[in-house]
Amino acid sequence: MAMPFDLFGRGLYRYTFRMGCEEVPGLELNDGATRIFLNTHGADKTGVSDELIALLNYLERTSQQAAEASGNEKIRRMHRKIEAIRSSEEIGVKYMNEYEEKMLERQEGKKEAQKEMALKMKKKNKPLEEIAEFTGLSVEEIEAL
Numbered sequence: 001m002a003m004p005f006d007l008f009g010r011g012l013y014r015y016t017f018r019m020g021c022e023e024v025p026g027l028e029l030n031d032g033a034t035r036i037f038l039n040t041h042g043a044d045k046t047g048v049s050d051e052l053i054a055l056l057n058y059l060e061r062t063s064q065q066a067a068e069a070s071g072n073e074k075i076r077r078m079h080r081k082i083e084a085i086r087s088s089e090e091i092g093v094k095y096m097n098e099y100e101e102k103m104l105e106r107q108e109g110k111k112e113a114q115k116e117m118a119l120k121m122k123k124k125n126k127p128l129e130e131i132a133e134f135t136g137l138s139v140e141e142i143e144a145l
């Protein structure tokens with residue numbers, strides 16, 4: 001996870017965590033899970049490659065100037081692809097369509113949850129006005145259930 005701030009306040013570019021038991025020091029879960037927090041405001045370069053630092057600097061600014069200043073061809077290539085995506089009307093329209101579809105799905109899911117809650121409350125003989133206030137549905141919608 002890359003963050004635009006230093007979550008742990010130690011000035012590192014990278015913080016790596018592995019699962020360990022709090023009650024028994026040295027006892028680890030060994031499930032292979034590792035959590036890495038990247039800090040775009042790091043100061044201590046110990047154990048971190050220049051390439052990672054350049055990427056974190058680019059992520060902080062994400063501009064043509066930052067890509068060029070990185071001195072890294074991979075970052076410049078990545079920036080060109082990002083700009084191509086940003087400038088592509090077709091991709092922009094596709095992104096907006098997907099966004100709208102997800103929003104509609106969420107709204108439909110919310111409406112279904114409201115109806116389920118209203119039905120449960122209705123079965124418990126709660127007053128329709130109370131159900132409407134709690135679920136956000138109209139009294140007419142609740143009556144129709």
